[in-house]
Amino acid sequence: MLDINFIRSNKELVxxxxxxxxxxxxxxVEEVLLKDEDWRSLVHQADEMRSESNSKAKEIGMLMGxxxxxxxxxxxxxxxxxxxxxxxxxxxVKALQEAREELLLRIPNxxxxxxxxxxxxxxxxxFSTWGEPNKDEWRKPHWEITxxxxxxxFERGVKVTGAGFPFYVGPVAQLQRALINYFINEAWNAGYxxxxxxxxxxxxxxxxTGQIPDKEDMMYVIPRDEFFAIPTAEVPVTNFHRxxxxxxxxxxxxxxxxxxxxxxxxxxxxxxVRGLNRxxxxxxxxxxxxxxxETSYDELESLREHAEKLLKALELPYxxxxxxxxxxxxxxxxxxxxxxxxxxxxRWLEVSSCSNFESFQARRMxxxxxxxxxxxxxxxxxxxxxxxxxxxxxxxxxxxxxxxxKVRVPEVLKPFIGRDYL
RNA sequence: GGAGAGGUGGCUGAGUGGCUGAAAGCGCUCCCCUGCUAAGGGAGUUUAUAUGGAAACAUGUAACGAGGGUUCGAAUCCCUCCCUCUCCGCCA
Numbered sequence: 453m454l455d456i457n458f459i460r461s462n463k464e465l466v467x468x469x470x471x472x473x474x475x476x477x478x479x480x481v482e483e484v485l486l487k488d489e490d491w492r493s494l495v496h497q498a499d500e501m502r503s504e505s506n507s508k509a510k511e512i513g514m515l516m517g518x519x520x521x522x523x524x525x526x527x528x529x530x531x532x533x534x535x536x537x538x539x540x541x542x543x544x545v546k547a548l549q550e551a552r553e554e555l556l557l558r559i560p561n562x563x564x565x566x567x568x569x570x571x572x573x574x575x576x577x578x579f580s581t582w583g584e585p586n587k588d589e590w591r592k593p594h595w596e597i598t599x600x601x602x603x604x605x606f607e608r609g610v611k612v613t614g615a616g617f618p619f620y621v622g623p624v625a626q627l628q629r630a631l632i633n634y635f636i637n638e639a640w641n642a643g644y645x646x647x648x649x650x651x652x653x654x655x656x657x658x659x660x661t662g663q664i665p666d667k668e669d670m671m672y673v674i675p676r677d678e679f680f681a682i683p684t685a686e687v688p689v690t691n692f693h694r695x696x697x698x699x700x701x702x703x704x705x706x707x708x709x710x711x712x713x714x715x716x717x718x719x720x721x722x723x724x725v726r727g728l729n730r731x732x733x734x735x736x737x738x739x740x741x742x743x744x745x746e747t748s749y750d751e752l753e754s755l756r757e758h759a760e761k762l763l764k765a766l767e768l769p770y771x772x773x774x775x776x777x778x779x780x781x782x783x784x785x786x787x788x789x790x791x792x793x794x795x796x797x798x799r800w801l802e803v804s805s806c807s808n809f810e811s812f813q814a815r816r817m818x819x820x821x822x823x824x825x826x827x828x829x830x831x832x833x834x835x836x837x838x839x840x841x842x843x844x845x846x847x848x849x850x851x852x853x854x855x856x857x858k859v860r861v862p863e864v865l866k867p868f869i870g871r872d873y874l
Numbered sequence: 875g876g877a878g879a880g881g882u883g884g885c886u887g888a889g890u891g892g893c894u895g896a897a898a899g900c901g902c903u904c905c906c907c908u909g910c911u912a913a914g915g916g917a918g919u920u921u922a923u924a925u926g927g928a929a930a931c932a933u934g935u936a937a938c939g940a941g942g943g944u945u946c947g948a949a950u951c952c953c954u955c956c957c958u959c960u961c962c963g964c965c966a
Contacts, residue, residue, distance in 0.1 A: 492923095492924065492925090493924095495923075495924055495935080496924060496925070496934090496935095498935080499923095499924065499925090499934055499935040499936085500934075500935090502934085502935060502936085503934055503935070505946080505947085506934095506935090506947085508946070508947090509892075509946055509947040510892070510893085510947080511946095512892080512946055512947070513891095513892035513893075513946090513947070514892080514893080516892075517892075517893080524946085525946095527946070528946045528947095529946090530946085531946045531947090532946065534946085535945090535946075697920095697921085818922095828921085
């Protein structure tokens with residue numbers, strides 16, 4: 453959510469940002485400003501009415517105290533009609549405020565000036581590449597490897613739950629667990645505090661990070677208890693400090709959190725979703741930062757570098773994309789995607805996305821920090837995957853396979869697995 | 875799940891219809907005194923929002939778990955929900 457005062461003084465900028473993000477209609481900006489005008493003048497009127505009514509009520513109190521019942525009755529008669537008026541006024545104010553809020557929630561975040569303007573994924577900028585994509589023709593896609601050894605059981609996953617909920621069996625289960633441990637340890641060593649978070653959140657949390665109203669359909673819902681299954685650890689972790697004013701000296705706050713993630717991925721099909729490429733449940737280690745506004749873009753770079761370091765340590769060639777305005781999503785102001793090379797499929801797979809939300813999420817969540825004695829200011833929030841598991845597993849299976857079909861264990865994971873081959 | 879108690883400011887804790895945005899204490903900040911490692915005096919110390927102001931700030935309004943209701947007036951009375959604690963039940 454943007455600051456209404458910011459919109460008021462930067463109308464053109466916000467409209468241009470909306471167009472750049474691929475919205476066709478920017479009339480909502482005009483609308484929200486009109487609603488805001490109405491709201492402000494009505495609030496003023498309502499406040500004055502209440503003020504008058506309050507002072508009358510005080511008078512009545514005093515008269516009653518002095519035993520002057522009849523005089524009090526006279527004033528009571530005067531105020532009773534105000535009561536109704538105030539009530540009507542309050543209802544109007546509330547309606548306007550809700551309308552304003554609702555419009556405000558539909559205006560996307562403004563991209564940072566360093567973000568390339570573009571419409572689709574083809575306009576994303578290749579920010580950097582690392583390693584040489586392997587073009588060996590004999591390399592098999594990961595699903596053939598896992599099938600040969602029975603390392604991932606999709607069929608039984610379907611039987612037990614449904615498509616997109618596989619079982620990992622033996623060495624691949626062990627590999628995933630090793631990766632999770634390795635990722636968490638690396639974050640821990642970089643100064644991130646480890647959190648274990650709830651896997652279900654309530655509606656306020658889902659709204660806080662922007663999953664609703666924007667992306668409701670991506671989440672699994674537990675209707676009886678009004679919970680949402682988390683689509684990413686970002687949701688519980690960023691909401692950890694919702695409605696708080698954190699101390700200036702506590703910033704930056706840095707968390708690492710491993711969770712499974714659930715996504716409905718409605719409408720996905722075809723070879724893009726083959727094997728482990730896209731699942732309804734997957735594991736991810738997520739980093740979240742809560743920082744002062746002036747440092748957030750530096751913090752974004754260090755977040756990206758941290759995620760990249762993991763890929764380098766695993767010796768998996770990757771590229772980093774700077775997402776263009778049209779491909780970056782509603783809530784972000786700047787976003788990098790990390791894509792690992794999948795040599796068995798000869799394609800790039802997204803394994804991380806690192807974003808700065810500036811104060812967009814913080815404002816929704818009322819997450820502020822104490823700036824100086826008196827003033828509070830919205831923090832900036834960031835998050836990044838470091839990293840998403842199943843695609844890393846695929847990339848490892850494909851990149852570390854040998855022609856005899858055995859799969860080596862990456863050097864950095866050997867302490868966790870204890871042998872040279874899976 | 876059943877029975878009971880309760881949810882007030884950074885913390886402890888008063889307040890059962892008007893003079894309470896909230897006593898008192900603790901903590902914290904600033905100033906003064908004193909002079910030596912401890913004590914005395916004074917002032918300040920929630921948040922949001924509207925208006926004015928460059929700002930400091932001033933004024934109004936709102937908020938005592940959340941939402942509704944009664945009343946001229948609610949932290950205080952009534953209803954619903956959420957949460958915490960104690961006891962019982964169940965359980966990894």
